[in-house]
Amino acid sequence: MLVSVVIACYKHEAYIEECLETVYRQTFPDVELIVVDDHSPDKSFEIAQRLFKKKSFCKRFVSCTLLRNPLNLGAHYTWNRALSLAKGDMIFFLNSDDAFSKDRIQIFASQHGDEKMFFGFSAVEPIDERGTPITTHQFPTSLRYAIDRARVAGSPLSWTFLDSQIAASTGNFVVSRELLRQIGWLADLKYCHDWEFALRAVTVVEPKYVEADRYMYRLHSTNSFRNLSNVAESETRACMSSYCINAIARRPINRTCLSPLNFGDAFYKLIRLHPNFNYWVKQLYAPYQPDHRTVEWNDRTMPLNWR
Template structure:
């Protein structure tokens, strides 16, 4: 199996070398590396270019590609350009300031390479600017809590994506090439493009979770979530609208994602477990009310049985 690692790079000259080193050190052999630099104003592209020119580095990979956007196009366009070049059966995203554990690709490949439609992510370890673990930050705890809540209630993992982007970063995504073909590329959102992409994915297939820290997420002053938080409200609405189109207004492929077509009248009680999603459905989806039947055929599933 060929694994494609796609890297969207922008203004990370301090971190790109360490990022690439973690791909070089992977314990999985057949890896394709694709890097697209979004016209970085610093030396990110030049550093990556110098590394890829090293004979010992390039020989490790099945193939290496490094491209630079002619102008700054933004993260979604950069990801999409990299994804359009991927030839692997399994695709691994990676941000240019983050890192993989050395066995990340092997773990996902060993468990899920035979799944035609696959979407997954792992637990996240936050690191500081020097690459050392950050033990005081709260967001890994919040993400693990969301996962644990899903397990305790027995609810599908896809449901937790209705509350937030629980994979923490687009760089934590792993997916099959067949799923990418089915759901399409990332939408042009500045802040929530990864969340909207994940919400489309979970309407097609249930996500898989590796319960160990296999993605190292770097915290520093230029993280995009710090600079783009002012657009979060507007783009959250776009995310929920996308989910309504793909899971509520039509029959979703994933028959356990939260949808009135999947759960019938029980849907209107189940969404109350997700207050944010409940709010957005009321705002965006006119036929939300229980007395409005979303489908014409009588194919409701049995109400969800809680464990």
């Protein structure tokens, strides 16, 4: 099986070499590497180019591709350009300032490589600017708590994505080639393109979670969530609109994701468990369409009269 690792690079000259080396050290053999630099104003592209010119580096991969955008076009465009070149059956995203554990690809490939429709992510280990694990940061703890809470409540992970981007970052995504073909590229959003992509993915297939820390997320002063949080409100609305179109306005392929077309009247009770989603649904799809109340019976469907 061929695996693709796609990297969207921008202004990470201090981290890109380490990022690429963690892909080089993967225990899984058949990997193609695709890096697209978004016209970085620093030396990110030159550092990557120097590494790509080493025969020992490129020889390790089935193929190596390094491109640079002619001008700065944004994260979503850069990701999409890299994804358009991917030929692997399983595609791994990776941020240019983050890192993989050496067995990340092997774990996902061995556990889920035969799944035609797949969307997954792993637990996250935060690291500092020097690559040292940050053991006291609450960031991964809050994500694990959200996932564990869903498990205890018996809620699918697709429901938990309605509250937040529990994978933490675009770079933590792993998708099958067929799922990407089904849901399409990342949307033109500055801050929430990863969340919107995940919300489309979970309307097609239930996400899978690897509990071990196999993605190293670097916390530093130029993280995008620190600089773009001012657009979060409007882009959250865009994310919820996207989910509603794919899961409420029509029958979703994933019969487990939260939808009135999956759960009938029980939907109106279940969304109370997700206050943010409840708020957006009432804004975007109220009053609910009568035909949404026609539903196939399943283990979460129950008679309910809620107004």
